[in-house]
Amino acid sequence: MTNQAILCVDDERIILLSLRDQMSKHFGEHYRYEFAESVEEAWEVVEDLSLDQIQILIIVSDWLMPGMRGDEFLIEVHQRFPKIITVLLSGQADEAAIENARQHASLHAYIPKPWDEATLIDVIRSGLEKIDE
Amino acid sequence: MVRRSLNRISQNWTIPKQWHGKSSLRNVLIIPFVLQIVGTVGLVGYLSFRNGQQAVNDLANQLIDRTNDLVQQHLDRYLAGPHQINQVNCAAIELGLVNLQDFQQVGHFFWKQMQVFDVDYIDYANEAGEFIGVERLENGQFLINETLKSNLSQMMIYNTDRQGNRTSSHLYPEPAEPIQQEGWYADAARTKRPVWSPIYQWDDKPNILSISSSYPILQQQKLIGVIGVDLVLSRVSEFLHKLEISPNARIFIIERDGTIVATNDRQATYETIDHQIQRLNILNSQDSFTQAVALQLQQQYGSFAAIHYPSKLILQLNQERIFGQVMPWKDQFGLDWLVVVAVPERDFMTRINQNTHLTILLCALAGLLSIAIGILTTRWVIRPILRLNQAAHAIAAGRLDQTLPIQSSDELGELAISFNRMAEQLRTSFAALAATNQALEERVEERTASLHLKNEELTQTLKQLQAAQAELIQAEKMAVLGQLVAGIAHEVNTPLGAIRASIGNVTAAVENCLHCLPHLYQTLPPQQLNEFFDLLAQAQHPQEMLSFREERQLRRQLKQQLLDRSIAHADALADNLSKMGIPADLDRWMPLLQLENSKFIVETAYHLTAIQNNSQNIVLAVERAAKIVFALKNYARQDSSGKLIEASITDGIDTILTLYYNQLKRGVEVHKSYACIPLVPCYPEELTQVWSNLIHNALQAMDYRGDLTIAVDQVDQYVVVQITDSGTGIPPEIQDQIFEPFFTTKPIGEGSGLGLDIVRRIVAKHQGKVELKSQPGHTTFSVWLPMIADLGPNDQSGNSMC
Numbered sequence: 004m005t006n007q008a009i010l011c012v013d014d015e016r017i018i019l020l021s022l023r024d025q026m027s028k029h030f031g032e033h034y035r036y037e038f039a040e041s042v043e044e045a046w047e048v049v050e051d052l053s054l055d056q057i058q059i060l061i062i063v064s065d066w067l068m069p070g071m072r073g074d075e076f077l078i079e080v081h082q083r084f085p086k087i088i089t090v091l092l093s094g095q096a097d098e099a100a101i102e103n104a105r106q107h108a109s110l111h112a113y114i115p116k117p118w119d120e121a122t123l124i125d126v127i128r129s130g131l132e133k134i135d136e
Numbered sequence: 137m138v139r140r141s142l143n144r145i146s147q148n149w150t151i152p153k154q155w156h157g158k159s160s161l162r163n164v165l166i167i168p169f170v171l172q173i174v175g176t177v178g179l180v181g182y183l184s185f186r187n188g189q190q191a192v193n194d195l196a197n198q199l200i201d202r203t204n205d206l207v208q209q210h211l212d213r214y215l216a217g218p219h220q221i222n223q224v225n226c227a228a229i230e231l232g233l234v235n236l237q238d239f240q241q242v243g244h245f246f247w248k249q250m251q252v253f254d255v256d257y258i259d260y261a262n263e264a265g266e267f268i269g270v271e272r273l274e275n276g277q278f279l280i281n282e283t284l285k286s287n288l289s290q291m292m293i294y295n296t297d298r299q300g301n302r303t304s305s306h307l308y309p310e311p312a313e314p315i316q317q318e319g320w321y322a323d324a325a326r327t328k329r330p331v332w333s334p335i336y337q338w339d340d341k342p343n344i345l346s347i348s349s350s351y352p353i354l355q356q357q358k359l360i361g362v363i364g365v366d367l368v369l370s371r372v373s374e375f376l377h378k379l380e381i382s383p384n385a386r387i388f389i390i391e392r393d394g395t396i397v398a399t400n401d402r403q404a405t406y407e408t409i410d411h412q413i414q415r416l417n418i419l420n421s422q423d424s425f426t427q428a429v430a431l432q433l434q435q436q437y438g439s440f441a442a443i444h445y446p447s448k449l450i451l452q453l454n455q456e457r458i459f460g461q462v463m464p465w466k467d468q469f470g471l472d473w474l475v476v477v478a479v480p481e482r483d484f485m486t487r488i489n490q491n492t493h494l495t496i497l498l499c500a501l502a503g504l505l506s507i508a509i510g511i512l513t514t515r516w517v518i519r520p521i522l523r524l525n526q527a528a529h530a531i532a533a534g535r536l537d538q539t540l541p542i543q544s545s546d547e548l549g550e551l552a553i554s555f556n557r558m559a560e561q562l563r564t565s566f567a568a569l570a571a572t573n574q575a576l577e578e579r580v581e582e583r584t585a586s587l588h589l590k591n592e593e594l595t596q597t598l599k600q601l602q603a604a605q606a607e608l609i610q611a612e613k614m615a616v617l618g619q620l621v622a623g624i625a626h627e628v629n630t631p632l633g634a635i636r637a638s639i640g641n642v643t644a645a646v647e648n649c650l651h652c653l654p655h656l657y658q659t660l661p662p663q664q665l666n667e668f669f670d671l672l673a674q675a676q677h678p679q680e681m682l683s684f685r686e687e688r689q690l691r692r693q694l695k696q697q698l699l700d701r702s703i704a705h706a707d708a709l710a711d712n713l714s715k716m717g718i719p720a721d722l723d724r725w726m727p728l729l730q731l732e733n734s735k736f737i738v739e740t741a742y743h744l745t746a747i748q749n750n751s752q753n754i755v756l757a758v759e760r761a762a763k764i765v766f767a768l769k770n771y772a773r774q775d776s777s778g779k780l781i782e783a784s785i786t787d788g789i790d791t792i793l794t795l796y797y798n799q800l801k802r803g804v805e806v807h808k809s810y811a812c813i814p815l816v817p818c819y820p821e822e823l824t825q826v827w828s829n830l831i832h833n834a835l836q837a838m839d840y841r842g843d844l845t846i847a848v849d850q851v852d853q854y855v856v857v858q859i860t861d862s863g864t865g866i867p868p869e870i871q872d873q874i875f876e877p878f879f880t881t882k883p884i885g886e887g888s889g890l891g892l893d894i895v896r897r898i899v900a901k902h903q904g905k906v907e908l909k910s911q912p913g914h915t916t917f918s919v920w921l922p923m924i925a926d927l928g929p930n931d932q933s934g935n936s937m938c
Contacts, residue, residue: 015630016683017631017634017638017760018633018634018637019684020634020749020750020753021633021634021637021638021641021750021753022637023715024638024641024644024645024746024749024750025640025641028640028641032708037688038684039685040683040685044684047685048688051688066626067626067798067802068801068802069801069802070802070803072802092633093626094626094627094629094630094633095625095626116626116632116633117629117632117634117635117636118633118636119636120636120637
C-alpha cells in the first residue's frame with residue numbers, strides 16, 4: 004500500500020467523518036488518510052506515520068480547536084516538516100490568523116466551511132502537484 | 137423715713153437686670169442717676185440724724201452731771217451756813233464776847249450777823265424760857281423778836297433801823313408757847329448736841345419750808361440755853377428754779393420718805409388734809425411729770441430709802457425717753473436726801489428734730505434738684521439719640537429721606553453729621569442698587585427666556601438621548617452578538633460543512649452500491665452472502681462509537697490479524713473494517729475474508745455502511761446547527777410584552793454557554809454548580825443579556841484560558857448567580873467605576889462601555905443587585921435576583937428546575 008498520507012485535524016468528529024469519505028472517494032488508495040481530533044492527537048499520528056516510514060504530504064487543519072489554534076499548529080508543522088503542504092479548513096478564522104499562517108506556515112490554502120467538495124479536492128490536488136514539482 | 141428710702145434703694149439694685157431688655161435708653165440713664173442721688177442723700181441724712189442722737193445722749197449726760205454737781209455744791213454750801221454761824225456764836229459765848237444776859241447786845245449781835253449771812257433767823261433761848269431772835273422779812277427788813285422772863289407768854293416785836301437799833305415795837309398778837317416745847321430747842325436740849333430740826337412749815341406761809349440748826353450752850357456740862365439758825369429751804373427751790381437746764385427739766389430734792397424738800401416745778405409743796413396743812417409727798421406732786429418720774433423711781437428701786445448710790449437712768453414715759461440721775465446727799469448732822477434730775481429727751485430733740493427736718497428738707501430739695509438736673513441733662517443727651525434712633529428706624533423701614541438737625545458741635549453733633557452722611561450714602565447706594573436691581577431683573581428675564589429656550593432644547597435632547605440610550609442598549613446587545621457571530625459562524629458552518637460533505641458522500645456511496653451490489657449478488661454464494669449481511673449488520677450496529685484514535689488501533693490490530701492469516705490486501709481490508717467498527721476478532725469473518733474478492737466485498741460493505749454513517753453525520757450536524765440557532769433565537773428574542781415570565785435561570789445561562797461553546801472550548805474549563813431552584817419571575821431575554829455580558833467579560837478577562845465557574849444557589853428569598861473567572865482581576869481603584877456607562881478598559885472600538893451598566897440596569901429592574909469581589913485569579917460577579925418579585929402580578933409557582 005501507499006506510503007504517502009493526508010492528515011486531517013479537526014475537533015469535530017462530523018467534519019472528520021465527512022472528509023474521510025470525500026478523500027477516499029476521490030483519491031482512493033493512492034494515499035493513506037489519517038484523522039486526529041486534536042492537535043495533540045495529530046502529533047501522535049505524525050510520530051506513528053514517521054515510525055512506519057509513511058510520508059505526510061498534506062495536513063488539513065481546522066482553525067478553532069481546544070488547546071491550540073490551527074495557524075499555530077501549522078506553523079509548528081511547517082517548522083519541523085517544511086515539505087508538508089498546509090491547508091486551513093475552518094468555519095471562521097480571522098484575517099490575521101490566515102495571514103500569520105501564510106507567512107509562517109507557507110499556507111497553501113484556506114478553505115472556509117462549509118466547503119465545496121470540488122474546491123477541497125482541487126486544493127488537495129494542487130497541493131499534491133506542488134509536491135511533485 | 138430714711139430707713140425706708142434705703143430699703144427702696146436696696147430693692148432697686150436688683151431691678152435693672154429685669155429691666156435691661158425692655159428699658160429705654162432714657163430709663164437706663166435716669167434710673168441709676170436718681171438711685172445714686174437718693175442713696176447718697178439718704179445716707180447723709182441718716183448719718184447726720186444718728187450723729188445728732190449721739191450728741192443728744194452726750195449732751196444730756198453732761199448737762200445732768202453738771203446740774204447735779206451744782207445742786208450738790210449748793211446744798212453743801214447753803215446747809216453749811218447755819219452750822220458755821222452757830223459754831224461762831226458758841227465760840228463767842230464761850231470766850232465771853234457775848235453776854236447772854238444782855239438781850240439788847242445779843243439781839244444787836246444777831247442783827248449784825250444777819251447782814252453778813254444769808255440765813256433767815258438767828259435766835260437764842262435759855263432754860264428760863266427767854267427768847268431773843270432776829271428775823272429776816274421778805275422785804276429785806278429785819279425784826280427783833282424778844283420774850284423776857286418778865287412775861288414769858290408774850291413776845292415783843294421790834295422794827296430795826298439800818299444800824300440795827302430797835303425802833304418801833306409791837307406785841308406779837310398771839311400768846312407765845314413755852315420755848316422749851318419748841319422743836320428746835322427741845323431736840324438740842326435733850327441730846328446736848330448740835331442738831332437739825334425736822335423741816336417745818338411756817339404757820340402763816342405754809343409754802344415756805346424751813347429748817348433749823350440748833351446748838352446747845354453748856355456751862356460745866358449744864359445746859360443754859362440753845363442757839364439756833366433758821367434756814368428757809370424754799371430758797372433751795374428758788375436756786376433750783378434758776379438753774380438753766382432745759383425747758384422741761386425737773387430737779388427735786390426729797391427726804392427718804394418722799395416728802396419734798398425742794399423742787400423747781402413751782403408747785404405747792406404742801407397739801408391740806410382735814411384742815412391740817414402737811415408737807416407734800418413727791419408721789420402726790422401736782423406736777424404730773426415730776427410725779428411720774430418719782431413713781432418710776434420708786435417702782436424701780438422699791439422705795440426711796442433703798443437708793444444708796446448715785447445712778448443714771450433712762451426712763452420711758454408716755455413713749456418718751458427721759459434722761460435721769462438720782463444722787464443721795466448727806467451731811468454730818470443727819471440730813472439724808474435724794475437729789476433727782478430728770479430731763480425729757482424732747483428738750484434736746486426739739487432742736488435736733490428741727491435740724492433733722494431741715495436736713496431732710498435740704499436732702500429732698502437737693503435730691504429733687506439733682507434728679508431734675510439729671511433728667512434734664514439726660515433728656516438733653518438723649519433727645520438727639522432718640523431722634524437718631526427714630527431716623528434709623530425710619531431708614532430701616534425704607535424711608536431713606538431722613539436728615540437730622542445738627543444742634544451741637546460735640547460728639548452727638550458729629551454723630552448726627554455721620555448719620556446724615558450715612559443716610560446720604562444709603563440713599564445713593566439704594567438708588568444704585570435699585571438701578572442694578574432693575575438691570576438684574578432685566579438680565580434675569582433675558583436669561584430666563586434663554587434658559588427656557590435652552591430647557592426646551594435640553595428636553596428635546598433628553599428625549600433624543602433617551603431614544604439613543606435605548607438604541608445604545610440594543611446596539612450593545614448587538615455588539616455582543618456581533619462578537620458572538622464570529623464564533624457562531626464557525627459553529628454553524630461546521631455542521632453545514634459536514635452536512636454538505638456527507639450528502640455528497642451519501643450520493644457517492646449509493647452510486648457505488650448500485651454499481652457493486654449486482655455484481656456481489658451474482659458472484660457471492662448464498663452462504664457468503666449471508667455472512668456479508670451479517671458483517672453489514674455488525675457495522676450498522678456497532679457496539680460502541682469509536683474515536684479516531686481507537687479506530688487507528690483497531691485498524692492496526694485488524695491488519696495484524698489479516699497478515700497473520702496471510703490474507704491479501706490486509707491494509708485495505710483493515711482500513712475498511714476499522715471504519716465499519718468491526719471488532720478485532722476476525723474468526724467469524726474468515727470465510728468471507730478468505731474469498732478472493734474479499735477486498736471488493738468489504739469495500740461494498742463499507743459503501744453501504746457509509747450511507748448510514750453519513751446520514752447519521754447529517755443528523756448530528758443538523759442537531760448541532762439547530763441547537764445554535766435555538767440559542768441565538770433565545771438570545772436575540774425581543775419580548776415586547778414587558779411582562780414578567782416565570783423562567784428558569786439556569787436555562788438562560790446554558791443558552792449563553794451554548795452560544796459561547798466554541799470560544800469556551802479553546803481553553804476554558806467550565807465548572808457548573810446549579811442548586812435546585814424554582815422558576816423565577818423575570819424578563820428572561822434581558823437576563824440572557826446579563827449572562828452573556830458577564831460571561832463575555834469573564835472570557836476576555838482570562839483571555840479565553842482558565843476556569844469559568846458558574847454557581848446558582850438559593851439564599852433566603854434570592855437566587856444568587858455567581859460567575860467567577862480566573863483572570864487577572866479588576867484593580868480596586870476602578871471597581872467603583874466599572875458599572876458606570878461608557879467605562880471600558882478595552883481598546884477603542886472593542887467595547888461600548890455599556891455592558892456592565894446594562895447588567896446593572898437589568899438587575900435593578902428585577903429589584904436585584906450586582907456585587908463584585910475581585911482579586912487576581914479570582915473575580916466573582918454575584919447577581920442577586922428576588923424569587924418572589926413584587927414587580928408584577930405573576931404568582932410564585934412551585935415549579936422547580938433541577
